[in-house]
Amino acid sequence: MKAPPVLTVEGVRKSFGGVVAVNAVSLALERGRIYGLIGPNGSGKTTLFNCITGVERPDAGRIVLNGEHIDGMPPYRIAQRGVGRTFQVIRVFPELTALENLLVVTRGSAAAAEARALELLRFVKLERLRGEYAGNLSYGQQKLVEFVRMLMRDPSLVLLDEPAAGVNRTLLNDLLDAVKDLRDHGKTILLVEHDMKVVMGLCETVFVLDHGEKIAEGPPGLIQSDERVIEAYFGR
Amino acid sequence: MVAGAAAAVYPLVGTGYGVRALLQMFMWIALAGSWNLISGLTGYVSFGHVAFFGAGAYTTAILVTDAGWPWLPGALAGGVAACLLALLIGYPCLRLKGPYFAIAMLGLNEVLRALVSYFEGLTGGGSGLSLPTLQATERVYYVMGATAAAVTLVTYLIVTSRFGLRLMTIREDEVAAEAMGIDTFRHKLYAFLLSAAGPGIVGGLAARDQGYIEPISVFPLVTTITMIVMVLFGGKGTVWGPVLGAIVLFVAQELVWARFPYYHQLLFGAIIVAVVLLMPRGVLGVLQQKYRLPRTI
Numbered sequence: 001m002k003a004p005p006v007l008t009v010e011g012v013r014k015s016f017g018g019v020v021a022v023n024a025v026s027l028a029l030e031r032g033r034i035y036g037l038i039g040p041n042g043s044g045k046t047t048l049f050n051c052i053t054g055v056e057r058p059d060a061g062r063i064v065l066n067g068e069h070i071d072g073m074p075p076y077r078i079a080q081r082g083v084g085r086t087f088q089v090i091r092v093f094p095e096l097t098a099l100e101n102l103l104v105v106t107r108g109s110a111a112a113a114e115a116r117a118l119e120l121l122r123f124v125k126l127e128r129l130r131g132e133y134a135g136n137l138s139y140g141q142q143k144l145v146e147f148v149r150m151l152m153r154d155p156s157l158v159l160l161d162e163p164a165a166g167v168n169r170t171l172l173n174d175l176l177d178a179v180k181d182l183r184d185h186g187k188t189i190l191l192v193e194h195d196m197k198v199v200m201g202l203c204e205t206v207f208v209l210d211h212g213e214k215i216a217e218g219p220p221g222l223i224q225s226d227e228r229v230i231e232a233y234f235g236r
Numbered sequence: 237m238v239a240g241a242a243a244a245v246y247p248l249v250g251t252g253y254g255v256r257a258l259l260q261m262f263m264w265i266a267l268a269g270s271w272n273l274i275s276g277l278t279g280y281v282s283f284g285h286v287a288f289f290g291a292g293a294y295t296t297a298i299l300v301t302d303a304g305w306p307w308l309p310g311a312l313a314g315g316v317a318a319c320l321l322a323l324l325i326g327y328p329c330l331r332l333k334g335p336y337f338a339i340a341m342l343g344l345n346e347v348l349r350a351l352v353s354y355f356e357g358l359t360g361g362g363s364g365l366s367l368p369t370l371q372a373t374e375r376v377y378y379v380m381g382a383t384a385a386a387v388t389l390v391t392y393l394i395v396t397s398r399f400g401l402r403l404m405t406i407r408e409d410e411v412a413a414e415a416m417g418i419d420t421f422r423h424k425l426y427a428f429l430l431s432a433a434g435p436g437i438v439g440g441l442a443a444r445d446q447g448y449i450e451p452i453s454v455f456p457l458v459t460t461i462t463m464i465v466m467v468l469f470g471g472k473g474t475v476w477g478p479v480l481g482a483i484v485l486f487v488a489q490e491l492v493w494a495r496f497p498y499y500h501q502l503l504f505g506a507i508i509v510a511v512v513l514l515m516p517r518g519v520l521g522v523l524q525q526k527y528r529l530p531r532t533i
Binding site: 053054055074075076079080084085087091092093094095096100103104105106107110113149150152153 | 398401402404405407408409411412413414415416417418419420
């Protein structure tokens with residue numbers, strides 16, 4: 001028997017004024033897999049992310065996380081139910097230390113939170129910098145802090161908005177290894193990414209958006225040769 | 237500790253003027269510290285914080301004159317009234333983002349002043365309320381000092397707690413805070429309630445001490461501005477910044493500026509500009525960054 005999906009998006013639609021940013025998009029994410037979400041600029045990737053995380057309220061459609069409706073919930077409730085995310089532009093808390101950035105979670109005892117935070121900082125080799133203000137860290141280090149901060153709640157679904165943007169090769173490989181590690185620990189990952197090498201190397205299934213609609217879905221190899229996808233990117 | 241002991245014995249040996257001046261200083265420490273709780277920690281700037289002072293002053297004055305309450309429970313009731321007002325106002329207004337909240341709070345103060353002037357039966361309207369004559373300066377002095385100490389202690393407890401960290405995430409990046417599962421609205425509301433209690437009590441004590449209140453004396457915008465300048469000068473978001481700012485600016489005002497009545501406002505304005513331009517973190521904020529000191533300074 002197949003396990004029920006971690007996340008199902010059914011016919012989600014979101015418009016801003018007259019512009020339909022996401023139109024009747026449906027997808028299902030299974031446990032322990034890495035999914036990619038691609039599409040040209042303005043195709044609705046970030047809006048779909050924002051609908052899943054509660055930053056935007058969908059106009060229509062349903063979003064179900066682990067069997068529970070989450071559409072219309074405020075972002076903090078969705079986060080508490082197991083959705084972790086990173087942002088396209090880094091959003092660490094600059095005047096909190098690296099360790100404090102992780103300690104802000106509302107769950108569990110202070111001692112347990114501290115132990116977990118130190119373990120996560122060790123995981124990305126930032127333990128030494130735990131007392132440094134996050135704003136003083138390098139771009140890559142901030143990216144890592146944001147990445148492990150999201151793991152503090154042990155989310156079942158991880159949303160990554162352009163994890164490879166502005167990251168050097170070494171750091172990128174570390175990040176990709178970390179993502180695979182999460183997958184191996186049974187987490188589900190959905191990432192928006194422009195770097196096709198990353199998408200093709202990492203994702204098992206890719207969804208393609210264009211003008212707010214899902215135009216293709218499948219393994220990366222097939223997607224690359226899909227006519228509608230090529231047309232969306234390069235024109236007819 | 238030493239300062240606390242000195243303040244405790246001062247009324248026994250000091251002059252009447254000295255006691256009154258210290259009482260005023262305690263008032264400013266409590267007011268600046270309270271403003272810091274909401275605005276210094278969460279970054280939600282309140283331009284109407286004197287509204288809680290005024291609400292406390294009127295609550296106490298009405299309870300003392302009409303209901304015959306003693307002034308001390310009256311002042312505590314002023315703190316409760318200020319908290320209730322904060323709940324009423326915070327519920328809609330804290331859903332507004334930063335600048336809109338600041339403007340809404342400015343409006344609140346003007347509305348309260350108008351309401352107090354209008355309901356003459358209860359508040360005496362524009363002619364104000366006179367409290368029964370009572371020689372209580374020394375007792376008010378101690379309660380005011382205790383209030384200032386309590387506000388500072390609460391700030392210390394918050395800044396060293398995970399609750400405090402979460403308040404600061406709202407200032408740092410509210411969207412990221414929500415994405416971390418923090419109910420930012422609830423956190424802002426708690427901070428706002430805490431920040432209203434001190435001014436409410438202090439307002440009641442000031443009403444008792446002055447013996448007479450009227451709308452323009454308890455709702456002046458300049459009181460809010462003074463709280464803000466004290467905190468910005470001392471260092472927002474720190475424990476001792478508001479205390480330092482209140483002491484330095486109050487002493488400066490008493491000793492120096494009082495001799496130059498015409499330049500007083502000008503100097504005050506100049507300090508605001510200088511702090512914002514040269515030292516936006518305030519004295520302790522700069523030291524904290526430079527020498528990597530904890531926020532508990």
